[in-house]
Amino acid sequence: MNRKQKYGQIRKEAIACFWALVAVIVFWTIAGIGVSRLNITIFHTPLWAITGCIGTWIFSVALVIWLVKHVFQDFSLEDEGESLRMEGADEQ
């Protein structure tokens, strides 16, 4: 991957993080304030508190795992010229 391609990928990842943020905000709102309207209590705890707090946490963790596996890519952080030289050295 050359530097321009890396920067294209970085842009894609940054945009994906923005949409992940939007998804967390939407989930948080529905799972918390939205669910609180149902007035359900489980194990002496209001359901909205479980879905809004622990739910949002689990949702966020699942989301970042998905991002890392499906959107984020591994590449060298060194300068392209340098990495090319290193690849050449490896081949030798």
Added chain:
Amino acid sequence: MNSNFLALLPVFLFMVTMLAVSVILRKSNSRKESQGFVKEYFIGSRSLGGFVLAMTTVATYSSVSSFVGGPGQAWSIGFGWIYMSVVQVTALFLVLGVLGKKMAIVGRKIDAVTVIDIIRHRYQSDAIAMISAVIIVLFFSATMVAQFVGGAKLFEAVTGYSYLTGLCVFGLVVVLYTTVGGFRGVAVTDTICSIVMLAGMFLLLAGVLKQGGGYENIMNHIAANKPEMLEPFSGGNMPLTLYISQWMLVGIFTIGLPQSVVRNLSYKDTKSLHRAIIIGTIVVGAMNIGMNFIGVLSQGILPEGLDAYGNSVDNIIPLAIARSLPPLLAGITIIGPIAASISTISSLLLSATSSIIKDVYLYEKEKRGAALPESRAKSFSQLCNLILGLAIFAISINPPSVIWKINMFAFGGLESAFVWIFLLGLFWKKANKTGAIWSMVCGTLVYCLTMLVGFKIAGIHQILIGVTVALIAMVAGSHFGKKTDDEILDIYF
């Protein structure tokens, strides 16, 4: 052995361990130091792995208020406070996921050691580097004083020893181990701090549940006596505007905090970054939910009104610790909040030192063609760290009221100053020197002024005004200012 001493002992041993870890790390990395002291001392030679990167970012971000003030509020507000605090799960994937890779690539290319190195290079301006350094040193110093005071007060409340004893036990040691260990020491001790914070949290949770007669008993007490604590808006105590404010202040705009952003210059490779995003999101969620949940459950052991507890929510967690755990366990538990305090102090202290030494002193010397030899840079860096740390320590003994004002402005002030500088600097070609200076100056000043006079728009925290003004100033300034040179832009785009 008296009980007070038993409460003191764990913190004392913990601090000795932190110091020992820093000394050992310093010795074992002396070879890397010989390859470039400044890079090793301020960013650990770009070698952090995923776990340490995650833990140091979380520990820097979790301050003493995450363990004392916040859970105290949860005791008063209820589950709404936990619901609000969980927005912090976005912090890691924003600061590492959005800025992480580009900062790392550019940092390697221009050999940047501090965030100001990047800002100076991107905007080709010594003026903005100098303004950044002033803002960082001022706000970081006030935040450090607040952390010292919070930790020492907690120490006093739980152990019965004086405020000054507490300050000496952990304050002097944190200054010392930061000076000795540099960034690598800070990162590893931060990691230990994070683990200790989690352990202390579980210990306190068990103690509070046991002392309160079990979960069911505590929840029945809350439902019968304070049912509003079970609602998201807490009977009007937790309005929607507060949620929106917190989303911005401790969620979205934490992407602009320089003490977190600098960690993007320190990690080894993209695998480490990816791992850190996942681990960090898990840990930051667990800590925020866990500690604030303990705050809510403390109602079971502290059921009276706030006036019965000294009229301050800051007293709730110290009282909960003291009432629910025997002295030795209480002593072990307060290591958690003390760890939160020292891990924030160590990172801020080192960042502030790097601003003074690397961004101002060494840069000016180099510019005048009188670059310091490595050995002088080494002794200056350590000396500056020690003097600044001791000065902050001395101020914390009896802080003047102006420090509290600056501290109140620090978090949002740093966000207003830096958020667009980083974000648009790395992702918007047209961002230039004029826009950056306008953004930083206008954003910070307007934020501080509106905080000072208490002016808000639609009841939302002044961070809204700060970042909006900073954005408008960046766009307007970039429109009127001179375009950045293509050869510079080529490094960033």
